[in-house]
Amino acid sequence: MKQIEGGVTAATGFEAAGIEAGVKYQNRKDMAIVYSTVPCKAAGTFTTNVVKAAPVQWDKDIVENSDFVQAVIVNTGIANAGTGKQGLEYCKQEAAKAANLLGIPEKAVFVGSTGVIGKQLPIDRILAGIEKLVVAKDHSIQAGKDAATAIMTTDTVTKEIAVEIEISGKKVIVGGMSKGSGMIHPNMCTMLAYITSDICISKELLQEALSTSIIDTFNMISVDGDTSTNDTCLLMANGMANNPEITEKGAEYEQFCKALNVVNTYLARKMAGDGEGACALFETTVYNAATKQDARILAKSVIGSNLTKAAIYGHDANWGRILCALGYAGVTFDPENVDIFVQSKAGQLQLCKNGVENVYSEEEAAKILSESEVTVLVDMKMGSETATAWGCDLTYDYIKINADYRS
Amino acid sequence: MKQIEGGVTAATGFEAAGIEAGVKYQNRKDMAIVYSTVPCKAAGTFTTNVVKAAPVQWDKDIVENSDFVQAVIVNTGIANAGTGKQGLEYCKQEAAKAANLLGIPEKAVFVGSTGVIGKQLPIDRILAGIEKLVVAKDHSIQAGKDAATAIMTTDTVTKEIAVEIEISGKKVIVGGMSKGSGMIHPNMCTMLAYITSDICISKELLQEALSTSIIDTFNMISVDGDTSTNDTCLLMANGMANNPEITEKGAEYEQFCKALNVVNTYLARKMAGDGEGACALFETTVYNAATKQDARILAKSVIGSNLTKAAIYGHDANWGRILCALGYAGVTFDPENVDIFVQSKAGQLQLCKNGVENVYSEEEAAKILSESEVTVLVDMKMGSETATAWGCDLTYDYIKINADYRS
Numbered sequence: 001m002k003q004i005e006g007g008v009t010a011a012t013g014f015e016a017a018g019i020e021a022g023v024k025y026q027n028r029k030d031m032a033i034v035y036s037t038v039p040c041k042a043a044g045t046f047t048t049n050v051v052k053a054a055p056v057q058w059d060k061d062i063v064e065n066s067d068f069v070q071a072v073i074v075n076t077g078i079a080n081a082g083t084g085k086q087g088l089e090y091c092k093q094e095a096a097k098a099a100n101l102l103g104i105p106e107k108a109v110f111v112g113s114t115g116v117i118g119k120q121l122p123i124d125r126i127l128a129g130i131e132k133l134v135v136a137k138d139h140s141i142q143a144g145k146d147a148a149t150a151i152m153t154t155d156t157v158t159k160e161i162a163v164e165i166e167i168s169g170k171k172v173i174v175g176g177m178s179k180g181s182g183m184i185h186p187n188m189c190t191m192l193a194y195i196t197s198d199i200c201i202s203k204e205l206l207q208e209a210l211s212t213s214i215i216d217t218f219n220m221i222s223v224d225g226d227t228s229t230n231d232t233c234l235l236m237a238n239g240m241a242n243n244p245e246i247t248e249k250g251a252e253y254e255q256f257c258k259a260l261n262v263v264n265t266y267l268a269r270k271m272a273g274d275g276e277g278a279c280a281l282f283e284t285t286v287y288n289a290a291t292k293q294d295a296r297i298l299a300k301s302v303i304g305s306n307l308t309k310a311a312i313y314g315h316d317a318n319w320g321r322i323l324c325a326l327g328y329a330g331v332t333f334d335p336e337n338v339d340i341f342v343q344s345k346a347g348q349l350q351l352c353k354n355g356v357e358n359v360y361s362e363e364e365a366a367k368i369l370s371e372s373e374v375t376v377l378v379d380m381k382m383g384s385e386t387a388t389a390w391g392c393d394l395t396y397d398y399i400k401i402n403a404d405y406r407s
Numbered sequence: 408m409k410q411i412e413g414g415v416t417a418a419t420g421f422e423a424a425g426i427e428a429g430v431k432y433q434n435r436k437d438m439a440i441v442y443s444t445v446p447c448k449a450a451g452t453f454t455t456n457v458v459k460a461a462p463v464q465w466d467k468d469i470v471e472n473s474d475f476v477q478a479v480i481v482n483t484g485i486a487n488a489g490t491g492k493q494g495l496e497y498c499k500q501e502a503a504k505a506a507n508l509l510g511i512p513e514k515a516v517f518v519g520s521t522g523v524i525g526k527q528l529p530i531d532r533i534l535a536g537i538e539k540l541v542v543a544k545d546h547s548i549q550a551g552k553d554a555a556t557a558i559m560t561t562d563t564v565t566k567e568i569a570v571e572i573e574i575s576g577k578k579v580i581v582g583g584m585s586k587g588s589g590m591i592h593p594n595m596c597t598m599l600a601y602i603t604s605d606i607c608i609s610k611e612l613l614q615e616a617l618s619t620s621i622i623d624t625f626n627m628i629s630v631d632g633d634t635s636t637n638d639t640c641l642l643m644a645n646g647m648a649n650n651p652e653i654t655e656k657g658a659e660y661e662q663f664c665k666a667l668n669v670v671n672t673y674l675a676r677k678m679a680g681d682g683e684g685a686c687a688l689f690e691t692t693v694y695n696a697a698t699k700q701d702a703r704i705l706a707k708s709v710i711g712s713n714l715t716k717a718a719i720y721g722h723d724a725n726w727g728r729i730l731c732a733l734g735y736a737g738v739t740f741d742p743e744n745v746d747i748f749v750q751s752k753a754g755q756l757q758l759c760k761n762g763v764e765n766v767y768s769e770e771e772a773a774k775i776l777s778e779s780e781v782t783v784l785v786d787m788k789m790g791s792e793t794a795t796a797w798g799c800d801l802t803y804d805y806i807k808i809n810a811d812y813r814s
Binding site for chain 2: 336
């Protein structure tokens with residue numbers, strides 16, 4: 001497997017564009033298209049929030065009922081959530097417009113929205129935007145980057161990646177882009193992530209590969225504990241790599257899963273590190289938990305603790321807050337067995353040994369915690385299962401961004 | 408029932424003191440005693456965190472196994488959590504010292520600690536502090552206030568209250584004090600709360616009254632979602648009101664429960680409103696939920712949402728975040744039935760009607776949200792159950808306090 005340049009347009013047959021439609025703000029790209037020149041199989045995972053945005057409802061129906069898809073239209077600025085029947089009607093109008101221009105069925109067009117909840121889309125500007133997108137789309141790396149830029153809200157960097165593998169002698173590419181900076185605590189998958197591949201694979205296995213992959217990637221990140229109404233992860237495969245169709249699990253399927261996992265892990269980490277206001281990516285790996293699920297729950301509890309996140313921001317080796325967050329996670333363990341370490345490229349240090357303080361230099365700890373990527377390692381000594389979760393520090397800028405996001 | 412002056416010393420036979428022991432900081436009261444001149448029955452509820460501070464373990468044992476108690480010794484600055492066997496040994500030394508000076512059994516002395524996790528108590532200063540406390544204690548209102556001051560950490564105001572009721576022709580007083588500003592998300596009861604009463608009641612009913620009361624009082628507040636290792640709520644009753652002992656449920660028991668509920672609700676609200684860095688008490692009442700438990704979960708989800716809390720700080724009527732927080736609470740409901748209102752002494756305004764935006768003035772909403780006590784009202788239209796939860800806004804000062812709490 002090797003990483004290659006690009007994102008959603010890296011795989012054969014995929015095109016994209018990002019344009020200015022003036023949905024909510026001026027002078028920024030705010031609409032994107034991803035398009036495949038041939039029909040794709042599609043898989044998707046969506047928010048578990050009871051309040052599901054209109055586009056989530058629209059896309060879910062397509063994943064479950066359409067034979068193929070060929071395009072995704074995304075806008076930022078307004079989430080089209082809390083918009084009732086009118087919101088769903090707008091999804092249909094978007095899809096119909098794109099379908100008409102592209103000469104494909106309405107139910108082959110995914111739509112996605114992110115931004116403020118509770119406002120209706122400015123449908124005229126959206127439809128005009130679709131016209132521009134269809135003209136602008138192409139297969140270039142820059143087009144993929146434009147799309148990744150257009151779907152950003154409070155993100156500070158674009159998030160895209162592509163990897164190349166070889167399956168049955170054929171070159172296969174998996175690429176993706178995502179956005180997500182606040183209201184990030186995915187419980188099915190994350191805010192918006194679009195993965196494309198030219199692999200030839202059955203729809204069933206495509207969905208299984210995605211559903212499995214998100215458990216330890218997108219579902220292991222949290223910026224603020226708020227599970228969005230819009231979380232959507234879509235995976236489209238157009239078969240243009242011309243490998244023999246994968247219809248059974250085996251070496252080829254595993255290769256694809258590994259590549260998908262690399263893409264999803266990269267995008268998930270990138271989202272966590274670019275959490276609203278974040279100065280640092282805050283990673284936690286829990287070792288030797290009794291079960292895999294325990295390991296996941298414990299790791300997520302640590303990266304989700306406001307107090308721990310504030311301590312990371314302050315470069316303060318406050319391991320008591322980490323122990324406390326493990327303790328309220330809902331998992332049974334013996335506190336007097338727990339070891340806690342901090343680690344970054346500046347070094348590694350043990351803060352807690354068997355549940356009590358280990359002698360360490362506060363100065364050295366602060367140095368380790370001053371890096372832009374900080375890891376907490378926890379040894380539970382309860383079993384042999386491991387999991388990693390990703391979050392970010394809690395900063396003044398998080399408050400600044402969210403105290404007047406709508407203004 | 409009427410509210411009267413004072414807190415833990417309001418009931419007959421209770422004394423208290425707060426003194427400077429130099430546990431961690433200088434020039435502040437940091438140790439307190441609450442003492443009954445006669446033996447008391449005691450009830451207690453404690454943190455559900457797997458990591459339990461040494462004093463929690465000590466006190467739990469007393470509630471379960473001692474026939475009576477007579478004193479509580481509390482220090483602030485260091486939590487005596489994550490301190491292993493040494494921490495428990497220090498609890499025993501504290502209790503033994505107080506017992507010796509007061510002429511009561513060691514197992515009649517509760518101990519409590521709050522502050523930094525993972526550091527050992529400076530036991531010599533603690534023991535010297537106990538000597539001062541025993542000398543200083545008296546029945547005055549000021550002594551109760553001194554104790555309430557001494558248990559504060561990042562609190563900005565003391566929290567105490569007393570109410571008077573009449574039971575079987577006798578005057579009965581219930582008073583209490585509490586502290587708690589950060590690491591507040593009680594899941595059994597809150598950080599530290601000490602309630603005293605001169606009521607005469609059986610130990611079983613005393614515990615039942617407390618266990619029932621905390622469900623809709625202390626367990627309905629959250630400052631930051633972090634369930635502490637030290638949460639402790641103790642209720643001591645010394646019988647000096649001379650009412651006939653309450654040994655069965657009935658009108659007298661109900662009267663006492665009501666008074667206890669007023670005390671606990673007051674202390675819980677006060678703790679939420681004085682959350683670390685808070686500018687406003689943020690109350691949420693959910694009406695017409697399908698079950699009482701649903702109502703509680705929904706109300707707590709709203710006051711626990713970082714995004715909503717930041718919006719409250721920004722006086723931003725971002726009802727979409729409220730709807731979103733209801734949606735991920737884990738309760739099933741129809742989003743298209745939900746009504747959302749904001750309310751304060753500046754007025755009331757409906758923001759959301761049947762899941763979509765209601766027409767309202769942003770200016771008026773901002774005015775309502777600018778008050779120091781802000782309420783969100785949610786009508787679920789699913790049943791007839793109601794619950795209220797209390798939190799606070801998320802501010803720059805929360806970050807400031809917690810980025811370098813230990814320094």
